[in-house]
Amino acid sequence: MNSESTRDTESLLKEANKSILFTTNRPNLVMEKGKGMYLWDTNGKKYLDFIGGWAVTSLGHCPEVILTALVQQSAKLINASPAFYNVPMIEFAKLLTDKSCFDKVFFASTGAEANEGAIKIARKYGAKFLNGAYEIITAIDSFHGRTLATMSATGKQKWESLFEPKVQGFKHVPQNDLIAIQKAVSANTCAIMLEPVQGEGGVFELEKNYIRSLRELCNEKNILLVFDEVQTGIGRTGKLFAYEHYGIEPDIMTLAKGIGGGYPLAALLTKEKFDIFEAGDQGGTYSSQPLGMAVGKAVVNEIIDKNLSKNAEKQGEYIRHQLVSIASKFKLTNIRGKGLLIAFDLPVEKGSKVVSECQKRGLLINSPRPAYIRLMPPLIVTFPEVDEMIAILSDVLTEVLSE
Incomplete structure (x- = not known):
């Protein structure tokens, strides 16, 4: 030494x-x-x-691909503000929508931000189409982030008394318990939000039949199915996205962690019909900044190419x-x-x-x-x-x- x-x-x-x-x-x-x-x-x-x-x-x-992306993009444009489109932003959004079942992307820096965006879309959808429904059902032992809203969505028992009062409107049910989640759905429910495989909870997977039943339940009740793929997305589970294992499509998916390969980057993806934000509803100073977009595109392309x-x-x-x-x-x-x-x-x-x-x-x-x-x-x-x-x-x- x-x-x-x-x-x-x-x-x-x-x-x-x-x-x-x-x-x-x-x-x-x-x-x-x-x-x-x-x-x-x-x-x-x-x-x-x-x-x-x-x-x-x-x-x-x-990895060399991240170094190259950072060097090349930083010589062109680092940040033009979220008020403008930029070239890597458009290219990266196209890559993600081409490779997934989704149509639209919002970029952020962290998984918590992406999940906040998913919560906002779900509640906007409930306000517009479900007579003001605002409740979101999540799983016990789930993990969705460390902002007040995403901590409220998270099903960690030891967080229950932290930072009270938390954001209201979240119900937690046991994972893979279809009867429990059916009972939890009410006229106030706008979405069900789950990790396909709980990461921080200890690596516990949703059962295939359970996920398919949830998709049917959401269709029947006209509520959204949100997959938090912050930890499972971008190749981690053996497919580019974990939802591909189950033969269903969520309405919203969130990504972070592996999408930037170490660079702080996240994404919220949704179907065309849930593109319902109005100007000012959602944003972020660093959303879609060119440097991150170039890195994300390079990382995802490398994972696909290799x-x-x-x-x-x-x-x-x-x-x-x-x-x-x-x-x-x-x-x-x-x-x-x-x-x-x-x-x-x-x-x-x-x-x-x-x-x-x-x-x-x-x-x-x-x-x-x-x-x-x-x-x-x-x-x-x-x-x-x-x-x-x-x-x-x-x-x-x-x-x-x-x-």
């Missing part, structure tokens, strides 16, 4: 504690650079990244197979997921300890709940990197579960 870099790390951490607002517990390390599947901290330690920026770095760290959705499917199957091969030894259960959004249950609530010990050995993973481990690596992951992950994880499980 280099003593000079150690002093630099210590001074950086001291400055961080002094000047950065506390929002989460972070380990005492500072990330400095990344390439492909790996990150390096300021001490030069290398980490195999199976978190991927929370499913954000879809092309891995510092067929990284297929790689996500193939590598995801391999990861689950490898986990099954060690499951009996470590009493792992409920190995689950789609594509490269995978989780499993530990026999004891030692998720944070497993994460910490893996980090010490140069592997980054996530524990969304005390007994859950979640894996969401970049879509470029290869078999040797999966083998490296399994080897480190096995060593850690041997140590932690024997304590």
Whole structure:
């Protein structure tokens, strides 16, 4: 270990504690650079990244296509204001609508913004066509963002008492419980908003028959079906969009995370008939800014051109197979997921300890709940990197579960 870099790390951490607002517990390390599947901290330690920026770095760290897009677009136009069209904005919108079942796009910077936009469309639709209906049904254990409205939509029990009074008009029901959601629909309901696979909730998938029944229910009641694909979209589940697995089409879809490959970018997509905003209803200073549009177009094109959705499917199957091969030894259960959004249950609530010990050995993973481990690596992951992950994880499980 280099003593000079150690002093630099210590001074950086001291400055961080002094000047950065506390929002989460972070380990005492500072990330400095990344390439492909790996990150390096300021001490030069290398980490195999199976978190991927929370499913954000879809092309891995510092991919050439993002660098090229940033350099080329920044030499032309960085921001012309949202009051004007720009070339990459139009090109990127066309790409997304051509590759999906949707007709119109609104661009934002975060998944929470995209979900706020979806909530606004649903309530505008309820006001115009459903006699003022405003309620939106979401799932228990769902996650839709950290603004007041999206926290209100989120079904996390520990958030119920935070920042009261929250935005009213959200009902939470158990996932995959058709009777519960049928009972929750009323004359005040304007939409049902769900994640096809709950990410922060622990990687739990909506059942195919349940989704199809919801589509029929929404058609019958003339309410909107909204898919939050912030974590599942753009190749993560083995298809470009998760809704493609189920043989139905939502009315609205939201995207973020992997769509920018690490650049802050999000999108709200909807069908033509729900293009109902009036001037001033929706906007954002950085909406559709050319730099982000160029990056997004480059990222999505790369995922399509390299067929990284297929790689996500193939590598995801391999990861689950490898986990099954060690499951009996470590009493792992409920190995689950789609594509490269995978989780499993530990026999004891030692998720944070497993994460910490893996980090010490140069592997980054996530524990969304005390007994859950979640894996969401970049879509470029290869078999040797999966083998490296399994080897480190096995060593850690041997140590932690024997304590």
